[in-house]
Amino acid sequence: MSASPHDAAATGGAAEGRDQAAEILQQAAELLAECTEAGRLARARKLVDKVTFAVADDELVIAAVANYNVVVNVTERRIQHGCRDFRGQASERRLCKHVAATLLALEPQRALAVARELAEGARAPVSGIVVPWRFEAITRFTPGG
Numbered sequence: 001m002s003a004s005p006h007d008a009a010a011t012g013g014a015a016e017g018r019d020q021a022a023e024i025l026q027q028a029a030e031l032l033a034e035c036t037e038a039g040r041l042a043r044a045r046k047l048v049d050k051v052t053f054a055v056a057d058d059e060l061v062i063a064a065v066a067n068y069n070v071v072v073n074v075t076e077r078r079i080q081h082g083c084r085d086f087r088g089q090a091s092e093r094r095l096c097k098h099v100a101a102t103l104l105a106l107e108p109q110r111a112l113a114v115a116r117e118l119a120e121g122a123r124a125p126v127s128g129i130v131v132p133w134r135f136e137a138i139t140r141f142t143p144g145g
């Protein structure tokens with residue numbers, strides 16, 4: 001009795017696609033873990049459902065997360081955001097939960113691509129071959145203020 005490779009293929013399809021997406025997202029999360037730490041990443045996962053995108057392109061991501069805006073300019077390697085945690089950590093280039101949630105809410109392939117860039121930037125040697133990301137604190141605009 002020989003195992004048929006067709007059996008596995010016949011039961012694959014959509015479920016396999018979902019598994020693959022989950023796997024890619026997991027890879028993205030592991031890369032993001034290099035740019036923040038476990039506690040923030042866990043909180044970020046709970047915020048993913050609250051992320052709404054104004055723009056979600058390969059080069060630029062603009063999102064709103066729980067009253068905060070997150071701008072990720074992939075081309076210029078710049079993240080703009082304004083929560084207290086982000087402002088406190090901006091000099092160390094650590095991600096807060098809002099930024100991490102925004103990235104995890106992207107399509108898996110896109111999330112992985114940005115996470116790779118970020119992790120690469122975080123590992124950037126002093127030699128400066130890899131351009132580090134810039135974290136810019138932005139404040140929220142208040143109408144009439």
Ligand SMILES: [Zn+2]
Pocket residue numbers: 068081082083084085086096097098099
């Ligand atoms: Zn934040």
